[in-house]
Amino acid sequence: MRIGLLGTGPWAQLAHAPALGGHEELDFVGVWGRRPEAAKELAERHGVRAYDDVDELFADVDAVAVALPPDVQASLAARAARAGCHLLLDKPLAPTVEQGRAVVQAVEEAGVASVVFFTTRFQPEPAAWIAEQAAVPGWFTGRAQWLGAVFTSESPFATPWRREKGALWDVGPHALSVLLPVLGDVRRVTAAAYGPGDTAHVVLDHAGGASSTLTLSLTAPPAASGAAVELHGEAGIAVLPESADGAVPALKRAADALLTAARTGRPHACDAAFGLRVTEILTAAEHVLNGAAR
Known part of the structure; x- marks a missing residue:
């Protein structure tokens, strides 16, 4: 599976890039970031291409891993799904229920696989x-x-x-x-x-x-x-x-789960729909907290 990485921050550097580059069944193709110079630096470190155009990356891969803030992740994940890319996402899926639903809808309509990386579930x-x-x-x-x-x-x-x-x-x-x-x-x-x-x-x-x-x-x-x-x-x-496992081995197992879901067509328990349910519960709690603050 050819996979690209969206994001260049600490989590992308410490977890995603090492996991993708060290996975035997993944072909780590390239990196896109909101800061082109950071994408170039991370890509060079792992011997892959830095992409200036995110849609060009989507066209070159079968899947994307996302290491971006939740609001940025949600919009790009839906866009990647519509381009036919399987999704290895981070938690939380999205900062609002509406954005989370948009990701789930895009996944369902495109028929792509999705896995949200809840670390504990992959240890x-x-x-x-x-x-x-x-x-x-x-x-x-x-x-x-x-x-x-x-x-x-x-x-x-x-x-x-x-x-x-x-x-x-x-x-x-x-x-x-x-x-x-x-x-x-x-x-x-x-x-x-x-x-x-x-x-x-x-x-x-x-x-x-x-x-x-x-x-x-x-x-x-x-x-x-x-x-x-x-x-x-x-x-x-x-x-x-x-x-005893850190983030990199757990993230490799999440990638295993994505590969299995893509091959079999059977959703993983930690798919985008589960990520949406978590977003709904967090949103309900946030509403209570915001009401109490007033």
């Missing part, structure tokens, strides 16, 4: 745990903490979109990607912004009767950062295991 130990717990009946409640130190350290990821949207939209998708397949879809959402900076607390009422709480922040002290998920139910208590 072996957490992925196996999620599948195991999804088969266990009688969960009563779940608790997820996703605490980052992006705004309290010298992080290259303190980007404008993260400063605008905060932890709800940056790490909230990770928490939802774990809880939804285990506890089921969400029928009610409430939220509160208590704590330092962008810290948010979200409470979910799941369709199967269980509830869950999410504590999300990018303003945690570095020593307190990390992720944890705990489930309580008839079977007792289950805790999400840590993974």
Whole structure:
């Protein structure tokens, strides 16, 4: 599969380009970026072509991987799908439900495959745990903490979109990607912004009767950062295991999933439609938070 990369920022440099270039079943063709000089530098580092025209890149590849802010990703993903490209996307899919629906519609109409890279879903130990717990009946409640130190350290990821949207939209998708397949879809959402900076607390009422709480922040002290998920139910208590894998091996597995979906025509569980559902839940929580702020 010939694949191109959209984006030149820290995530593209640290994760996407190494994963695409090191994948045995992908032909990493080229890079497009909003800053041509950055695209040229990243492309030269990996021995591929830098594209000035994104549509020319779409014409030269079978798929694109996207490492761009959510609003830019959404518009270009729909455009790439209409050009016949399979999509390896990042979370969140889009910053609004309308933009997310446009991506899903373009994917469906073009008949292309899509995978959204929720890191935990492509790490072996957490992925196996999620599948195991999804088969266990009688969960009563779940608790997820996703605490980052992006705004309290010298992080290259303190980007404008993260400063605008905060932890709800940056790490909230990770928490939802774990809880939804285990506890089921969400029928009610409430939220509160208590704590330092962008810290948010979200409470979910799941369709199967269980509830869950999410504590999300990018303003945690570095020593307190990390992720944890705990489930309580008839079977007792289950805790999400840590993974020894970093982003690059997980992203390679996401690419594997895209290859399989493209070859078989069977949607992956983390496709654009799932990304849209996550966007809908985040939007509902954001509306509650914005109403509380007024």
